[in-house]
Amino acid sequence: MQLIRHLFENNKIQLLKFLTRRVGREAAPDLLQETYARMLAIGDGKDIVDPSAYLRRTAANLATDFARRRRNDFKVLVFHDDAPEALSPEATPEENMEARDASRQLDAAIRMLPPKCREVFTMRMHEGIGHDEIARRLGISRKMVERHMRIAIQRCRTAVQ
DSSP, X not given: OHHXXXXXXXXXXXXXXXXXXXXXXXTHHHHHHHHHHHHHHTOSOTTOSOHHHHHHHHHHHHHHHHHHHHHHHHHHOOOOTTSOSSOOTTSOHXXXXXXXXHHHHHHHHHHHSOHHHHHHHHHHHTTOOOHHHHHHHXXXXXXXXXXXXXXXXXXXXXXXX
16 A cells, blocks of 8 residues: 555656546546556555556557547437437336436526537537538537537536436
C-alpha cells in the first residue's frame, strides 16, 4: 500500500495531464481516481516488475475503455419517427405514468440545451443527418458536432435517470 501511494503521489500530475489529453478535462479526474483504485486493488505491488509502467498502462487502458464507451453512447439514444405515440396496453398504470414523466423530462432537457447543441442534436437524432453533413450545414467542425452530441446525450441521460 505504501509503495502504491508513493508511486501515485509522484506520478499523479503527469497522469492527470495524460488523461486530460486523452479524455478531456471533465473525465480525467475520475479516471485518475479509478487508476488509483485499481492500483490499490492489486495489493502491495511488490510482484510488479515495473510499477511505474504498470501505473501508466492502467491509466492508458482506462482512457481507451472510456473512449470506447463514449463512442458507443451515440448508439444508445435513438429516436424513431415511427415510434408509437400510444403507451403499451400491457404496461401497468405506474409504468405508463413513468414513461410519460420520462418523456416530459427528456423534452425539457432537449429544450434546455444551448441553441447550437439543440440544433445538432435534433438534426442527428430526429432527422437522421450524419455528423459530416451537420458540420457542413452549420459551418462547424465534425469534432464540434461530436462535442455537441456528447453534451446533449449526457444531459438527456441525466434528465431521465
